[in-house]
Amino acid sequence: MSSTHEQDIPAAAVTASDGTENENLAIIARQAIVDANRAVYGYELFDRTTASNSHTAASDAALLFNALSHAGTEALVGKKTVFINCTHESLAGGHLELIHPDKVVLEVPPLADSATAEDIEARVATLDALRTRGFRLAFDQNVLKPSYVSWLPLAGFIKLDMQAFKPELAGTLVKFASIHSQATLVAEKVETSEQYQLMADLGVQLFQGYWFAKPSLVKATTIRPSRATIIQLINLVHKQASTAEIEDLLKKDPTLSFNLLRFINSSGFGLSCEVTSFRHAVMILGLKKLFRWAALLMTTSRAGGAPPAIGTTAVVRGRLMELLAAELLPPEECDNAFVVGVFSLLDVMLGVPLEKALASVALPEPVTDALLHGTGVFAPFLELTQACESGDEVAFAKAAEALHLSNRQVNWAHLQALTWAESLGEE
Template sequence: MTDKPIAPTAPASADPAAISTVMIARQAILDDKRMVVGYELFDRSTVTGAHTASSDAALLFNALSYASSEALVGRKLVFINCTHESLQGPHLELIHPERVILKVRTLGPQATPEEIAQLLPVFNALRARGFRLAFNQEVLRRAYAAWLPLAAFIKLDLQAFKPELAEPLVRFARTYSMATLVAEKVETAEQHERMTALGLKMFQGYWFAQPTVVKAKTVGPSQAIVLQLINMVRKQASVAEIEELLKKDPTLSFNLLRFINSSGFGLSCEITSFRHAVMILGLKKLFRWAALLLTTSRSSATPPAVGQTAVVRGRLMELLAAELLPPEECDNAFVAGVFSLLDVMLGVSLEHAFESVALPQPVVDAVLHGTGVLAPILELTRACESGDEEAFARTAEALHLSSRQVNWAHLQALAWAEDMGGSD
């Protein structure tokens, strides 16, 4: 199976500095008639030659927003390797679940029953939104009995168990789950015949096709234009006003139309009208898309680490707010964290930066004035970055949070920010 490099035509006005290449490996998943029914995607942009689950969020956002996902996967199923942290990331709010299968790792042999049970609400919430979950054969272990009924797919790694165990594993999986079984890492005709005889109808492995690397050009709009879009959304501008902005900036509109027409969004017909795209996405999702776009858009004057720091702040504040404040404040907390570095990203004072974008009052109060419900959370977030133990202890205690709670949230935020590719 051979793939030609994919380079969708970029807008004529695109800044060459804002164009980069995403390297995505894909491996076909076939049915019993050897027809391709889906692909598993791996991010090869940063870790050449190694499959990794640590960059799935960046992969989703790039593949379904910047890059032409139609060229990557057509209308097939998409299996994405997920970390447990990224399953709770807001990028999934932007993805239609119809064709996206979230492949989730088990926690390893040292996991406690409590740690395993903690993920059940996350899985159930994803399933309620329409996502399907895939697990590997480790989910068949007794410790994961509660996960088993949630599996839409179970991938049996033929390199991970002896051939004589195939039949009991298949029988057990069919007895205790309704999952579709997929034989992966099929490398010989004998393995294929064995699993076919056991009734499996989905296969993946080198015997069919090795992963192929697909190159896709990504085009990032300027930060100023993204800020203008965010400004309009926060002011609840009319669809017509937002459409006018999109018409004026080919790069931004180029990305939006590719995103809305991607396989992951699950639409049955192609959207070619900016007005239609805005109406389908809605203001809330449009804002989230633009906010994440801002942290990944390029500026020659901005150090690469700034975007990632902004994403860490936003995610950490969102996680801490979830412990302390009503749900409606969590989005504001995310925005406050990300936009608290707007001065560094734009090279102007915060006061000047905030003049150019309409933001919720709690965000303005916290970032500009150090007041309001979000201010102590922002102070704690900055203390986490600085390594100031005294400030960390004081701010955590003021919020009645244990150091363990804050450290765990910080680790989750760091992992999520790495997934989002904030430093890209």
């Protein structure tokens, strides 16, 4: 639901003055959403860190992470509401657990034209759960179609694209939306005074478009810890280490502690007081959210000496293991499944034999059983994950059958995992 003309936002700004790509530069474009008095209500954010304008679950997570952790949050959005474009994959991502829902509006796209009524209905549970957690949802005018009737009561905002319908239909759309939803209406892609006046006269309250403001760029240099350090943190969380142990690691790595304090003090986290100590940060975040933060930080960190593709594969494995485990195991086991997947390539990432790599970290016995001996509850999930990578149809069929998972279940989980991690290969 981007209301900008993509080519007018200079993605080329990611390159340094010598023409090389600056890997430590986060670039976010923002466009104001204003009321009838032109007072800023909020900002829609767009990731411009890479030259690609592709929009994926991974880029959604990276945008939100960079907006809240790196880019000088107060300069970027101040106390205003943030509108973030989402994919349906990213709406199920754990990164949303890190965000104070009062601060963020999730812009939800319609499904593909080929989607069935069952496909549309199947999304309601996820959308309703997000709304119950306090997130407000924004939809475009497609939500006014009969096929999306189940989504309409969930709308906090409906964005009416002025380029998508004839002016004479505006009154009908506004009236229908007002009768059948409690949503605040936003006229977007407003490019003339006539378009503004038309919608204002119909009672529309919010406006976005070039007639008010073109997107502006906010740049910030990021400082990202090595992947090896983040793996150490994930390991401490998984063995439920004491606050003191986690604090020790934060003290040893200034980049890790800097990122954590900047994130937890961002407006998106929603605290009323500033956190200045590592111990306080760890206690407030809690182990579950600390794990989610570290996993997300890993997707935006450099691989160090390891090729970026190895980091991508490791995160794909972790995410796929987590998604497959969610089908069959209790929720508390899914995080361990993630670690099995990520750590299965620890030897390549760190340049040492796997047994030696694992000897330096404390892991739950079922995790080491799967990694070193191919036994235990997670072993068949790891076999299936590796079969997905290899393209070995016989091994795939055997592993899927052992877990009683259908090809569709596995292929869908694999697609989600690839989408989640694909930004790693672009760093």
